[in-house]
Amino acid sequence: MIAIIYGTTTGNTLDAATKVQAQLGGEDKVELFDVKDIGLGALEYFTKVIFAIPTWDYGEVQEDWQDVWDEVDETDFSDKTMAFIGLGDQYSYSEWFVDAMGMLHDKVVAQGATVVGYWPVEGYDFEESKALTEDKKLFVGLPLDDDCQPELSDKRIEEWCALIQADLAD
Numbered sequence: 001m002i003a004i005i006y007g008t009t010t011g012n013t014l015d016a017a018t019k020v021q022a023q024l025g026g027e028d029k030v031e032l033f034d035v036k037d038i039g040l041g042a043l044e045y046f047t048k049v050i051f052a053i054p055t056w057d058y059g060e061v062q063e064d065w066q067d068v069w070d071e072v073d074e075t076d077f078s079d080k081t082m083a084f085i086g087l088g089d090q091y092s093y094s095e096w097f098v099d100a101m102g103m104l105h106d107k108v109v110a111q112g113a114t115v116v117g118y119w120p121v122e123g124y125d126f127e128e129s130k131a132l133t134e135d136k137k138l139f140v141g142l143p144l145d146d147d148c149q150p151e152l153s154d155k156r157i158e159e160w161c162a163l164i165q166a167d168l169a170d
């Protein structure tokens with residue numbers, strides 16, 4: 001079983017999480033948790049986990065994720081295989097594109113996680129992002145931009161799920 005833990009303010013991240021759930025085998029294989037309802041409580045029961053987080057207010061963490069932000073630093077991720085989805089807007093917030101995904105990734109890595117699902121920067125147009133690998137060739141997870149490139153999201157989700165499927169299999 002895989003857990004997707006998401007936070008959302010206007011629904012886009014839930015929409016993405018639901019599509020990823022369907023792509024990875026549906027409700028029998030993937031359970032969805034709103035971080036607002038359950039915090040990080042689900043982590044105890046899963047070793048394969050996807051965190052899904054939008055960026056808000058010029059590089060800030062979405063408010064429900066903010067509520068568990070410090071708790072992430074106190075959680076042991078060393079038994080977990082993790083992947084990340086980040087919602088953002090690359091044109092209006094070009095200097096902060098999906099920053100929150102990068103910030104969350106860095107904290108989870110510091111706590112011992114194995115991360116899968118790194119994703120090429122090709123096809124996105126932005127100034128800066130905290131969600132890049134050191135060589136700036138990859139994002140640390142899957143960025144989705146339902147504001148500026150909604151027509152690309154389904155295909156990106158499909159390809160990304162194919163990429164991570166084997167790593168997140170039972």
Ligand SMILES: Cc1cc2nc3c(=O)[nH]c(=O)nc-3n(C[C@H](O)[C@H](O)[C@H](O)COP(=O)(O)O)c2cc1C
Nearest residue numbers: 009010011012013054057058059088089093097098
């Ligand atoms: C006021 C405001 C601030 C935002 N700030 C950022 C930002 O700094 N970086 C970014 O990539 N996207 C930013 N966005 C875009 C949101 O992340 C994007 O709309 C996302 O799909 C929202 O996800 P949600 O519906 O799950 O809350 C911002 C949007 C608004 C309305």
